Every structure is written in C-alpha cells, then in structure tokens.
Amino acid sequence: MRLCIIGTGKMGSALATGLAKGRTVKPKDILLVDSSFQKAKELAREIGVTACKTADEAVRKSQIVIIAVKPNAVDEVLLPLGGALEGKLLVSIAATIPLSFIEPRTPKSCRVALAMPNIAMQSCAGMCCYVLGKRCSASDAKLLQKLLSSAGYAMRLSRDSEIDNVYISSSGIAFFFMAIDSLARAAQQNGMKREQALKIAAAAAYGAGAVALSSGKEPLELEIMVATKGGITAEGLKVLRKKGVPQAFLSAAKTCIAKVKRLRKSR
Known part of the structure; x- marks a missing residue:
C-alpha cells in the first residue's frame, strides 16, 4: 500500500x-x-x-x-x-x-x-x-x-x-501547552532549571492523559484520587476554581467550536 x-x-x-x-x-x-x-x-x-x-x-x-x-x-x-x-x-x-x-x-x-x-x-x-x-x-x-x-x-x-467538536483536541492541545508552561514557570521561580521544570510538567500532562484514557473513570473521580482533603493538591485546585480556570477552559473550547461552525457555513 x-x-x-x-x-x-x-x-x-x-x-x-x-x-x-x-x-x-x-x-x-x-x-x-x-x-x-x-x-x-x-x-x-x-x-x-x-x-x-x-x-x-x-x-x-x-x-x-x-x-x-x-x-x-x-x-x-x-x-x-x-x-x-x-x-x-x-x-x-x-x-x-x-x-x-x-x-x-x-x-x-x-x-x-x-x-x-x-x-x-x-x-x-x-x-x-x-x-x-x-x-x-x-x-x-x-x-x-x-x-x-x-x-x-x-x-x-x-x-x-x-x-x-473535535477541536477540543486539535485546538485543545494548545491549551495544555499553556498549562505545561505555567506549571514549569512555578518550579523555575522556585529555583529549578527550565529544562527540568518543563520535563516534569509535560510528564504530568502526559500521565494525566494516559490515566484518563485507561482508567474508565470520570475526570472528577481522578481528581479526587489525587487530591487528599485538606492536602497540598486540594489547596491548588481551590485556587484554580477561584480563578475560574474550569470555566475558562469551557469558554475557550466553545469559542473554537463556534468559530468552526461559522467557517463551515461560509463554505
């Protein structure tokens, strides 16, 4: 072939x-x-x-x-x-x-x-x-x-x-790159080298995807598995929700889908 x-x-x-x-x-x-x-x-x-x-x-x-x-x-x-x-x-x-x-x-x-x-x-x-x-x-x-x-x-x-709807993947992957960069910068600002910080942050994103694909569990279930009540991760998730991060992801994805629909109608 x-x-x-x-x-x-x-x-x-x-x-x-x-x-x-x-x-x-x-x-x-x-x-x-x-x-x-x-x-x-x-x-x-x-x-x-x-x-x-x-x-x-x-x-x-x-x-x-x-x-x-x-x-x-x-x-x-x-x-x-x-x-x-x-x-x-x-x-x-x-x-x-x-x-x-x-x-x-x-x-x-x-x-x-x-x-x-x-x-x-x-x-x-x-x-x-x-x-x-x-x-x-x-x-x-x-x-x-x-x-x-x-x-x-x-x-x-x-x-x-x-x-x-597939733009949650084709465009959405760029949203994860933004998240990787933000996580890496936090470690950098605490003294870690950029190369090391990027590798660790990217591996976290890769691992999250692998677990989400293989476990059959809902993302919220997986989140609870990682975040012990009153623990370190739970504190970070609280900040993300307070800053409106989940809604920002939702809005960004909807914006991409809406633009695709407009462009498709114009063809």
Whole structure:
C-alpha cells in the first residue's frame, strides 16, 4: 500500500512523521508533495520517506491520498487532479471543508473521507477523528482505523458536522501547552532549571492523559484520587476554581467550536 500527503505544513508534517513512525505503511511508500519541492524534500529526508515533484505523480502512484492544505487551497488542489483520483481513497484534513464540497469535485469511483488529527500525531500520541463519505466501504473504515491509530488514537464519527467538536483536541492541545508552561514557570521561580521544570510538567500532562484514557473513570473521580482533603493538591485546585480556570477552559473550547461552525457555513 502506498499513500501520498499533499501539503507539508504543520499538520501535514505532523501526520507524515507519525505515519512514518507507525509503519502501517512502510516509510518508503509514503510520498510527500508541497508547492515547495525543497520543503517536501527536506521533510522526506528527515523522516525517511519520499518526496515527489508533482501532486499528479504522487496521486497516480498511491492508493490513499491525504489532502493537508489550507481550506482555501482545496479546490485548487482537487481540480487539476481529475481522473488521477479514480479508484482512490481520498482523505481531507482541511479544516471546515465538508464532504458535500469535496465529493462533487472528485470522480464517482473516488471514496472520500474527512479526518481531523492533532499535532501530537508526530509523536504517535495524537487523536484523529474521521468521517466516511457515502462512497466509502467497510474495508475503507477498517483501513483508516488501522492507519490513523498507528500514529496515536483514532475514532470514527457518524457525520461530518461532528468534526466541529473535535477541536477540543486539535485546538485543545494548545491549551495544555499553556498549562505545561505555567506549571514549569512555578518550579523555575522556585529555583529549578527550565529544562527540568518543563520535563516534569509535560510528564504530568502526559500521565494525566494516559490515566484518563485507561482508567474508565470520570475526570472528577481522578481528581479526587489525587487530591487528599485538606492536602497540598486540594489547596491548588481551590485556587484554580477561584480563578475560574474550569470555566475558562469551557469558554475557550466553545469559542473554537463556534468559530468552526461559522467557517463551515461560509463554505
């Protein structure tokens, strides 16, 4: 099996890196294309995959085509490909572009899916949710689940409007980076080196995610497990609630979802 990724920006690069590490597809069978061939070539050299000069060349050599360009460039990418997409599984990770936009612009034998990864795919710790178009088969679902989960976690959604909610992951990961920085700065201000403080704070975030995913417990239950009544952690949680941190997270996530909905309606 061979796949190509069109677009090597932040998300395309993260996905390419994770898929190369995941090895569901052999790295030599991952083809990269970008408007800057030099950029594609540099990334290909770094992660051990192959760069192609044109999208047409890469698509014709591949069974799976991933579009990882900015939303306003999707039409520009699709139109010249035309018949090259016949019989392909096309996966778009272009934010806010619905199936109803892509499917009419592709051959009838082209199966279309949407996916929304996050940047942690590059470390094989990401979350990627996907939706199948009406032309996709059960074998396409099985293939995508296997492929995307090789770079972290994958979850199939039932309709493309549900992708809007996935921004709690694709945007939400940046909120956790902010939390990591704040925790690290507290240790720094108490005399610890930045490198040490960042590693400890990042490991706490990583561990929290791992426990939340594996335990089957609600976050509040896990919080209670850590925070002894009247103890050190409980004191810190009291400050976070007093400062309105839970509500701030909720508001930030809702803001992202609302913006995605507005952009989707404008397409």
